[in-house]
Amino acid sequence: MDNEILKALRERRSIRRYKPEQISDEALQAVLEAGTWAPTAMGRQDPWIVAVQRPELVARIDAMNGEILGRPAPFYGAPTIVLVFGSDPAVWPNSIPDGSLVLGNMMLAAHAVGLGSCWINREREMFATAEGKALMAELGLPEGLIGIGALALGYPAAFPPSVKPRKDGYWRIIK
């Protein structure tokens, strides 16, 4: 069985080189809206999505993340960063799976509209610091949220040359 969605699921790749030009508002909105259609536990729509395109802010987030990673440019020069936040798991235990599905939907949507994306880690640590919490307030978020993940988003400048085959025994069917 095959169709366009199944093909897109196979063909989406993490993109780690971006063109400097900013993406269109139309493409960004398509990606963000796709995020909002991810399933969430009990339909709570817990995640918070913030797309950042202001160059100074993109650079600041990139630098904060890079400090934790220990090397510069963790967002690979992407012109847009999409941050996903959620409730503290002590308050809402499904916040991390909820936010992760939002990120997954957005990566697939990015691929579907000709953009490249890559999940960039370390938001939990970044937004647990005083600097991170101050940034969350600047972004207009309520207190008490945690960082779940982020996407580098932009027009791809290069594609990975190959993809790992899926591991043996990845799935099984028990009838």
Ligand SMILES: Cc1cc2nc3c(=O)[nH]c(=O)nc-3n(C[C@H](O)[C@H](O)[C@H](O)COP(=O)(O)O)c2cc1C
């Ligand atoms: C939870 C999670 C965290 C990730 N963190 C990073 C990251 O910090 N930097 C990065 O370059 N890629 C990151 N990735 C991308 C993975 O490395 C990538 O999905 C994997 O190598 C498979 O490649 P593909 O997405 O092209 O299929 C992350 C992916 C996931 C799901």
